[in-house]
Amino acid sequence: MKPSVRTRYLSSIRNFNDRFGSLLIASIGTREIAEWVRSRKATKKVTRLECGEEISNSSIQRDLTALSRLMSFCCSIGWRTDNPVQSFDRTILRVRRQPKRPPTLQEIDIVMQAAPAGVAGVLGILATTGMRLAEAVNLDRDQVDSRKRQILLTKTKTSRPRAIAWATPGGDATAYLEAGNKEGLLYPSETTQLAYANFSSNVGQVQRRILKENPFFQRFGVHDLRHAFAVRWLKAGGNIYRLARHLGHSSVKVTEQNYLGYLTVEEQERVQFSSEQGALD
Secondary structure, eight states: OOHHHHHHHHHHHHTTHHHHTTSOGGGOOHHHHHHHHHHHHHOBOOSSOTTOOBOOHHHHHHHHHHHHHHHHHHHHTTSOSSOHHHHSOGGGSOOOOOOOOOOOHHHHHHHHHHSOHHHHHHHHHHHHHOOOHHHHHTOBGGGEETTTTEEEEOSOTTSOOEEEESEETTEEOHHHHHHSOSSSBSSOOTTTSSOOSSHHHHHHHHHHHHHHHOTTOOOOOTTHHHHHHHHHHHHTTOOHHHHHHHHTOSSHHHHHHHHGGGSOHHHHHHHHHHHHHHHHO
């Protein structure tokens, strides 16, 4: 199990402690889980907003996934004979996903200008390479090949290394790669000198400061930089098969489903023609 997954599961399991902590594993059933869900939905967050906000269905779904893995383990060692989470109807926890809104280059630049140097450097790499956050904050100088102008990503979502070009139709990361540290992490945290542990929170703080001065500024998430990169790539005429490999998608279908909707009809036709040519090649 990846350390990030382990951390997430432990965080989720702690949310079950108040209701399930005093119960025997064998006594937890779908009724107890349903009661926990009702209680969780009635809970207000106290860390992000002073007035609090409801726990989202997606957060509850993640917690239930962690509990399901725990129950499966209990079954494997004979503590239970069934997994009650699998019997619980999770379709009642529908997740409403907000449509992606790729930030503009101007919006990205505003945040980078207001951010500390290290945060701005990571943002620059994210915006110009389309990397995932974990890939960028853990990027080491040894992974950067200046001669080939490539980056070897070793800590990926799938744990499969992949090499990407640093200048593509989606952006050119040269300036940010050259400005980073000459050894070790390119952009470590200024406070710990380690990889950023709460990078998204740091960016959120920067954007909240911007909003105080400019209430019309539209906030964006760190992962939205990846979407903006992919859309720029396709609008610039880049090949969608190469984009899928660059992003580390499992198939080009994932890339098509995520990004073709942002293109004009003419742009979609061009991408489709390029895809057909790529299939022939």
